[in-house]
Amino acid sequence: MTTTVEFGKDLTGLEGLSVDQISTILDVAEPFKEISERPIKKVPVLRGKTIVNLFYEPSTRTRVSFEFAEKRLSADTVNISGTGSSIVKGESLVDTARNLEAMRIDMVVIRHGSSGAAQFLADRIPSNVINAGDGQHEHPTQGLLDMLTIRDHMGTLDGRRVCIVGDILHSRVARSNIYGLTRLGAEVAVCGPPTLIPHGIEELGVQVFKRVEEAIEWAEVLNVLRLQLERMKAGYIPSLREYNRFFGVSVARLEQAPRDILILHPGPMNRGVEIDSHVADGPHSVILRQVTNGVAIRMAVLYLLAGGSPERAEAAKKGTRS
Amino acid sequence: MSRPVLLRGGRVIDPSQKLDEALDLLLADGRVAAIGKGLQGPEGCEDVDVSGLVVAPGFVDLHVHLREPGDEHKETIASGARAAAAGGFTSVCAMPNTRPTIDDPAAVGFVRAEGERAGFAHVYPVGAVSVGLKGEEMTEIGELVAAGAVAISDDGRPVWDSGLLSRAMEYASAFDTPYFSHSEDLGLSANGVMNEGAVSTSLGLRGIPSAAEDAGVARDCIVAELTGGQLHILHVSTRGAVEIVRAAKARGVHVTAEVTPHHLALTDEAVRGYRTEAKMNPPLRSAADVAAVRDALVEGVIDCIATDHAPHHYEDKDREFDYAPFGVVGLETALGVCLRELVIGGRLDLPGLIDRLSCRPAKIANLPAGTLAEGSLADVVVFDPERRWTCKPEGFYSLSRNTPFAGQELVGRVVMTLVSGRTVHDGRGDR
Numbered sequence: 001m002t003t004t005v006e007f008g009k010d011l012t013g014l015e016g017l018s019v020d021q022i023s024t025i026l027d028v029a030e031p032f033k034e035i036s037e038r039p040i041k042k043v044p045v046l047r048g049k050t051i052v053n054l055f056y057e058p059s060t061r062t063r064v065s066f067e068f069a070e071k072r073l074s075a076d077t078v079n080i081s082g083t084g085s086s087i088v089k090g091e092s093l094v095d096t097a098r099n100l101e102a103m104r105i106d107m108v109v110i111r112h113g114s115s116g117a118a119q120f121l122a123d124r125i126p127s128n129v130i131n132a133g134d135g136q137h138e139h140p141t142q143g144l145l146d147m148l149t150i151r152d153h154m155g156t157l158d159g160r161r162v163c164i165v166g167d168i169l170h171s172r173v174a175r176s177n178i179y180g181l182t183r184l185g186a187e188v189a190v191c192g193p194p195t196l197i198p199h200g201i202e203e204l205g206v207q208v209f210k211r212v213e214e215a216i217e218w219a220e221v222l223n224v225l226r227l228q229l230e231r232m233k234a235g236y237i238p239s240l241r242e243y244n245r246f247f248g249v250s251v252a253r254l255e256q257a258p259r260d261i262l263i264l265h266p267g268p269m270n271r272g273v274e275i276d277s278h279v280a281d282g283p284h285s286v287i288l289r290q291v292t293n294g295v296a297i298r299m300a301v302l303y304l305l306a307g308g309s310p311e312r313a314e315a316a317k318k319g320t321r322s
Numbered sequence: 323m324s325r326p327v328l329l330r331g332g333r334v335i336d337p338s339q340k341l342d343e344a345l346d347l348l349l350a351d352g353r354v355a356a357i358g359k360g361l362q363g364p365e366g367c368e369d370v371d372v373s374g375l376v377v378a379p380g381f382v383d384l385h386v387h388l389r390e391p392g393d394e395h396k397e398t399i400a401s402g403a404r405a406a407a408a409g410g411f412t413s414v415c416a417m418p419n420t421r422p423t424i425d426d427p428a429a430v431g432f433v434r435a436e437g438e439r440a441g442f443a444h445v446y447p448v449g450a451v452s453v454g455l456k457g458e459e460m461t462e463i464g465e466l467v468a469a470g471a472v473a474i475s476d477d478g479r480p481v482w483d484s485g486l487l488s489r490a491m492e493y494a495s496a497f498d499t500p501y502f503s504h505s506e507d508l509g510l511s512a513n514g515v516m517n518e519g520a521v522s523t524s525l526g527l528r529g530i531p532s533a534a535e536d537a538g539v540a541r542d543c544i545v546a547e548l549t550g551g552q553l554h555i556l557h558v559s560t561r562g563a564v565e566i567v568r569a570a571k572a573r574g575v576h577v578t579a580e581v582t583p584h585h586l587a588l589t590d591e592a593v594r595g596y597r598t599e600a601k602m603n604p605p606l607r608s609a610a611d612v613a614a615v616r617d618a619l620v621e622g623v624i625d626c627i628a629t630d631h632a633p634h635h636y637e638d639k640d641r642e643f644d645y646a647p648f649g650v651v652g653l654e655t656a657l658g659v660c661l662r663e664l665v666i667g668g669r670l671d672l673p674g675l676i677d678r679l680s681c682r683p684a685k686i687a688n689l690p691a692g693t694l695a696e697g698s699l700a701d702v703v704v705f706d707p708e709r710r711w712t713c714k715p716e717g718f719y720s721l722s723r724n725t726p727f728a729g730q731e732l733v734g735r736v737v738m739t740l741v742s743g744r745t746v747h748d749g750r751g752d753r
Binding site: 116117119 | 518519520522523524525526528529596637640641643644645
C-alpha cells in the first residue's frame with residue numbers, strides 16, 4: 001500500500017465500500033493471522049478501548065470470533081445477549097444504545113434479526129458500529145473472511161467464478177459475498193430453489209443457476225449456505241430430503257465437475273442437507289480455514305475502525321502502539 | 323352564526339360549474355350566497371382581497387386515520403381536523419380502524435360529534451364492514467349509515483372472505499353506501515415490509531410484490547361486478563391495478579379509485595437507508611408504477627387523490643424498519659406535493675387538480691361538498707399556487723411528524739380555509 005485508505009466510523013456492510021477499502025482490510029488481516037499462532041496471543045493495539053458485543057440473536061461462531069479478536073488486541077469487552085438482558089424487558093434498540101453510550105464505550109458489535117439494525121444504531125451513537133449480521137441484509141465480516149479464504153487459495157479474486165448455493169433470499173452472507181466479490185472483480189452466481197432466490201437479484205450483478213449441476217459445471221468456488229429448518233415449515237421447500245436430492249452439494253455431483261472446486265460454508269452446517277459430510281471434510285473444503293481467518297479479519301476491522309493505519313499493521317503486530 | 327365573508331377578486335376555479343375566472347364569492351349563513359363580479363357585501367361583512375390567489379371548493383379527503391378513540395397520542399379528531407384545515411381540506415372521511423373499532427352506531431356518533439365539536443372540518447365516519455375488523459361477522463351497516471357513516475371499510479386489511487365481502491357489498495347497496503377497499507392478497511404480501519424488487523433485495527427487507535395488490539383489486543372488481551355494489555379502491559399504487567380498474571370500468575362495473583400524493587411522487591428508492599418515514603402499505607413502488615398511476619389519474623382511470631393520512635408517534639417510527647408501523651401523514655403536504663408533481667410540468671392544470679382533490683371525491687361518497695354553486699355549503703380553500711415552501715414537520719398541526727417529504731421544497735400554500743363560512747385556517751400571516 002502506498003496511500004492511506006480512509007475508513008468511516010462504522011462497518012455496516014460491504015455494499016458501500018471501495019475496492020481500496022476492501023483490499024486494505026484483507027491486506028491488514030494478513031499480519032494479524034500470525035498473532036493467533038503465537039503462544040501468547042495478545043498485542044496492545046486496542047488497550048483501554050471498551051467494546052460491547054450486542055447480540056440480539058443466538059450466535060456462537062461469530063460472537064466468539066469477535067471476542068477472540070477483541071481480546072487478542074487487548075480491548076475490554078462486554079457481552080450482551082438477547083436473553084437475560086433489558087432487551088427481554090422490552091427496551092427499544094435506541095434506548096439500549098443510548099444507555100450503553102452513557103457508560104462511555106468505544107465500539108459496538110451488533111447482531112440483530114432486523115435488516116438495517118446496524119445502520120440504525122450507527123446513525124444514533126458516536127461509537128464505532130460493526131455489523132455482525134443484520135436480518136437478511138449483510139454480514140460484512142463473514143463476506144470478508146470468505147474473500148480472504150478464497151484469495152489465500154487462489155491468489156486473487158479478480159476473474160474468479162464463485163457460486164453461492166442455497167437460501168439466497170434470507171441470507172445476509174449471500175449479500176455481503178455478492179457486494180464484496182463483485183467489487184473486487186470476481187464473477188458471482190447464485191443457485192437455489194426459485195422460491196429462495198430473491199426477485200431483482202440479477203440487478204446486483206450476479207447470474208442465476210436453477211440447477212446445482214449447472215453451477216458446479218461453471219464454478220471454481222462454491223460457497224454453500226446453511227438451509228434453515230424454518231424454511232421448510234414456511235413452505236419455501238417441500239422437505240429437507242428433497243432439498244438434498246436436488247440442491248445438495250455431494251461428492252457424486254462434484255466428480256462431474258471439469259475442475260477441482262474450492263468448498264466454503266459459513267456454518268453451522270446441516271450435514272446431509274445442503275452439504276454431504278464427505279464434501280465438508282474433503283480435500284477441497286476450506287471451511288475450518290474460514291473460521292481461522294475470521295479472527296484475523298475481525299482484528300483487522302477493529303484495528304482499522306479504531307483509527308489504526310494500514311501501513312503500521314505489521315508494526316502493531318510487534319507490540320508497538322500505532 | 324359567523325359574519326358574512328366576501329372573498330374579492332380571486333381566481334375562482336370550480337370544476338363543478340366549469341368556472342375559472344376572476345370573481346367575487348360571498349359567503350353568508352354558512353352557505354355560498356352569491357358568486358359573480360363586483361359583488362357588494364352586506365353590513366358587517368368581512369371583506370378579503372384575494373386577488374392573485376386561487377379560490378376553490380374545499381378539498382375532500384376520502385381516506386384519513388384520525389386515531390381517536392384509542393391512540394390520542396398519535397392524533398385526535400380535533401388535531402387531525404385542524405391539520406386538514408391547514409391543508410385546505412374541508413371534508414375528511416375517518417377510517418374505522420381505531421380502538422375500539424368504529425363498528426357500531428354509538429362509535430359512529432362519537433366521531434361525528436367530536437368532529438362537530440372541533441369544527442375545523444366536516445368529519446365523516448367510515449363504518450367497519452366486519453365486527454372488530456375481524457373479517458368474520460357483518461356489522462349493522464344500516465344502523466351505521468343511519469348514525470352518519472358515509473361508507474364502509476375494513477381499511478388496513480382486506481375483507482379476505484369473498485363470501486362475506488359479496489354479502490356486505492350487496493347489503494350496503496340498499497343504502498347506496500360505497501365499500502372502500504384496501505385491496506391486498508395477504509398470502510402474496512407474506513408479511514413484507516416494502517415493495518418487492520431490486521431495492522428490497524439489496525436492503526434485505528421482505529418484499530410485498532405488486533401482484534399482492536393486483537390480485538386484491540381484481541378479486542374486488544369481480545365481486546363488485548357480481549353484486550352491483552359500489553366499490554372504491556383505496557390507495558392504488560401499481561401499474562397492474564390501474565389496468566384492472568380500467569378494464570372493470572370498461573365493463574361497466576361501479577368502481578372508482580384513488581391515489582395518494584406519496585405514491586404519485588416517490589419510488590421505493592426513498593426507503594434506502596431504512597427510512598421508516600417511507601414505510602407505508604401499499605408500499606412505495608417502482609418508477610414504472612409511479613408513471614402508471616400518474617397517467618391513470620390524468621386519464622381518469624384513477625378518479626381522485628386521497629392522503630391516507632396515517633399519523634404515528636415518533637417513538638413508533640424510530641425503530642428497526644421491520645418493527646416500525648406502516649403509514650405517513652399527508653393532510654398538510656398534499657396540495658404542495660400534487661402541485662409540484664402534477665401541475666408544474668403540465669400533467670394537470672389547476673382545474674384538473676381541484677377536480678381530483680374536491681369535486682370527484684365528493685361525488686364518490688355522496689358528500690355535500692366539491693362545489694361553490696350558490697346555496698351549497700360555504701366550504702372554501704384559498705391558496706397561492708406559486709408559493710414555494712420547505713416542508714418542516716415541526717410546524718405541523720397534526721400531532722405526528724411522520725412524513726417522507728421533510729426538508730423538501732413543495733409548491734403551493736393554503737392561505738385560508740373556510741368551513742361552513744367560518745375561517746378555520748388563516749395562513750395570511752405566513753406570506
